[in-house]
Amino acid sequence: MQRLSSALFLLGLGLLIAAIFRGMEFGTVAPIVGQAINSAAAEQVGAANFVTAVVLGYRGFDTLLELTILFTAATAGGMVLGKRSPTAKRDPDAGFILQAGADLLFPLLVIVGLYIILHGHLTPGGGFQGGVILASAFFVPILARPGTRMSHTAVSTIEGLAGASFIFIGLLAMFGGEAFLTPLMGQGELGALLSAGSLPVLYLAVGLKVGSELAGLLAQLSESEAVD
Amino acid sequence: MPDTGLLLYGGAFGLILIGIAGIVLSAHLVRIIFAVALLEAGANLLLLLATWHQGAAAPIIVAGRVPDLMADPVPQALVLTAIVIGVGILALALSLALRVQRAYGTLDMHEVRRHMEQDIADEAGIDMPSSSHAPAAVQTARQESGA
Numbered sequence: 001m002q003r004l005s006s007a008l009f010l011l012g013l014g015l016l017i018a019a020i021f022r023g024m025e026f027g028t029v030a031p032i033v034g035q036a037i038n039s040a041a042a043e044q045v046g047a048a049n050f051v052t053a054v055v056l057g058y059r060g061f062d063t064l065l066e067l068t069i070l071f072t073a074a075t076a077g078g079m080v081l082g083k084r085s086p087t088a089k090r091d092p093d094a095g096f097i098l099q100a101g102a103d104l105l106f107p108l109l110v111i112v113g114l115y116i117i118l119h120g121h122l123t124p125g126g127g128f129q130g131g132v133i134l135a136s137a138f139f140v141p142i143l144a145r146p147g148t149r150m151s152h153t154a155v156s157t158i159e160g161l162a163g164a165s166f167i168f169i170g171l172l173a174m175f176g177g178e179a180f181l182t183p184l185m186g187q188g189e190l191g192a193l194l195s196a197g198s199l200p201v202l203y204l205a206v207g208l209k210v211g212s213e214l215a216g217l218l219a220q221l222s223e224s225e226a227v228d
Numbered sequence: 229m230p231d232t233g234l235l236l237y238g239g240a241f242g243l244i245l246i247g248i249a250g251i252v253l254s255a256h257l258v259r260i261i262f263a264v265a266l267l268e269a270g271a272n273l274l275l276l277l278a279t280w281h282q283g284a285a286a287p288i289i290v291a292g293r294v295p296d297l298m299a300d301p302v303p304q305a306l307v308l309t310a311i312v313i314g315v316g317i318l319a320l321a322l323s324l325a326l327r328v329q330r331a332y333g334t335l336d337m338h339e340v341r342r343h344m345e346q347d348i349a350d351e352a353g354i355d356m357p358s359s360s361h362a363p364a365a366v367q368t369a370r371q372e373s374g375a
Contacts, residue, residue, distance in 0.1 A: 006252040014245055021237065031279040034300025038287055041301075042294075050287035050298070054305040066309040073316035077323045124288065128312045190289065210312060217319045224326060 046187025047121040047196040055126065056202045060181035064166060067209055071163070074213045081224045088225040091146040102144035109137030117207035121196040127203040131210025138215040142222055150219040155212045162209035169198055169205070236277055243270025257325045257335040261318065268314045272307045279303055 045053040055063055113133035120126025170181035188195030250263025285295035332343045349356045
């Protein structure tokens with residue numbers, strides 16, 4: 001009975017969505033804001049990747065708040081999982097292939113992650129994507145050897161410093177009489193590694209924060225006691 | 229050759245519908261969490277498609293060449309952060325499910341609900357809430373648990 005009513009609800013929802021979007025024009029709507037940003041971003045921000053110009057330049061404050069959401073989720077995850085009891089059983093170490101693979105992958109993932117973070121203003125990528133790759137770099141060794149512990153003090157120190165430096169760079173702009181998080185230090189040459197002012201520094205802070213947060217959360221999940 | 233726009237929008241709405249179907253139809257907590265992840269993917273795709281334009285290039289200037297028509301960077305920036313936040317929320321939801329499993333030994337929503345009602349009734353010192361209109365399945369489950 002419950003399944004039948006759920007299926008009926010889904011059918012109704014599908015029909016409703018279809019009815020709403022039947023009359024819409026797909027793929028022909030002119031992106032007014034997007035075109036304005038695309039034509040102005042190169043001069044105003046100096047980042048070759050306009051998505052980065054939007055993420056850190058035009059709506060940097062939103063990015064700060066989204067980092068706060070991620071921080072809240074990571075903190076809440078840590079609170080929910082709690083500390084493991086010292087007597088709890090651990091998974092045995094993985095086999096030779098996974099261990100050797102993890103050792104090989106670790107430096108590669110760190111380099112790729114840092115590359116993607118530091119080139120966020122030039123190529124597709126940036127702090128969020130590179131941060132996730134960094135997190136996986138530090139999580140793969142835990143998968144191979146579940147006994148090893150990640151230092152939560154180091155992780156939370158990096159996370160706190162990265163978050164604080166993001167806000168500090170934003171405040172620096174305010175001391176200069178500009179709005180919060182206005183890009184600083186000139187724009188440089190479009191497409192050069194050292195360009196777009198303070199955007200690469202901000203993205204480095206974002207990448208370290210995202211990476212340490214996700215790595216800490218994943219380590220916490222894997223450290224939690226298994227239920228048989 | 230089907231229309232690309234129709235395909236993309238159909239995919240986005242299909243993902244959203246599959247996600248909602250998983251949430252309302254399945255009773256297993258982990259399946260519900262994965263359905264939420266699918267729903268989230270559909271919502272992200274829909275957000276990207278809001279300003280989708282056939283043949284628009286990525287909004288990146290490579291080697292000084294400016295494409296004629298560039299995609300809107302605003303939804304891309306929104307989705308970029310939403311995906312990472314989605315991973316964080318997924319981990320939080322899974323850790324909550326882990327706690328439920330530890331507390332009640334099951335991940336079945338009906339079982340969990342019954343355990344929680346039992347706990348609340350025990351704590352308040354009252355009988356389990358019941359109604360003569362309650363579905364037969366609930367009543368037999370209640371008799372089995374000795375309430």
